[in-house]
Amino acid sequence: MKLKMPPYVDRFVDRGGAPRYYFRKRGGPRIPLPGLPWSAEFMAAYKAAAEGQGAVPKGTHAIVRGSVEAAIIGYLGSNDWKQQAQTSRELRKPIIERFRLDYGVHKLRALRRSHVQQIIADKTPSAQSNWLKALRHFAGWAMRENLIATDPCAGVQTARKPQTGGFMTWTEAHVASYRDMYPLGGKPRLALELMLNLGVRISDARQIGPQHIQNGVLTDYRPQKGRTTNGLTINVPVHGxxxxxxxxxKVTGATSFLVTSEGNVYTAKYLGQHMREWCNDAKLPECTSHGLRKLCLVRLAEAGCSPHELMSISGHKNLKEVETYTAAASRKKLAVIAMAKRAGIALDVSLPLDKLREAYTAATGAAPVIAGTAA
Structure with missing residues (x-):
């Protein structure tokens, strides 16, 4: 039997099938009501709302059904939003909230490609890309919920990003300086060794622990970035x-090697802040945590590893992403081989790059040149 609602009460059923109740007089704010209709808890909140005493947060206003704001409220409570990687939510939440603040009162079905193009037009190329990714995910959810018929982000163009090469790759000199600053036994050193020797991102370095290591191998570990998209697992032997x-x-966590001073697992953002401080204190302001992952792949490529071998460590699905590392390493090897041919020296081309360079130096009798020295 359908239960009759008190005056000014609306009933909605969320995606999980749970009923939600709100009090709203014409033109007034929507005030959530706890419990079941006509229960003591429900009626106490109903009476307070009817008398204008409901707990309405500062800035609360009428939420119009079909508006951008109403859709965003549903989106932020949906599984589509919650199942995104934590780093994606942290990046996209400010964008979605800004979109809600600026355009929340407008009808969602009126949103067009030209509007989205205009919204991102005055932003930097990187910001345009981030905004479009956030709005596309929101629009995809809205289409599945039948709130809009077409994707307003389809066909939107972003400005071309300048080719910066991404995060700077650490050099061996950077690593040596960092290790000199932070000896074994401290969290700064452990953080570096985790990312450098396993080739993982900071989002994984924070949570890898004893349970992931079997017989000296990081076993069947699925990087966090790929967990919502069925990403590949990695199996990486632990380097010495x-x-x-x-x-x-002296202290490690039960589920994570790296823990805070309170014994808790780091969040990726908090560990990233510490890495920034540790690098700055080591006089390495240009270095970032992701640059350690890149150096790990550079080392493998220069040791002669194939793109597929790199992918088994990095967890990449896209061959093109790792081919850049092996291509750069191949060019360096070819340069040594070419100079050896010019000098009439036969080298074992199967050697990794560093050994090949040593062999060339030994064969030519050349001494390393130190910058800044006088003849």
Missing amino acids: DLAKAITAM
């Missing part, structure tokens, strides 16, 4: 440098 760093720690 990492094993020493873990063993040297």
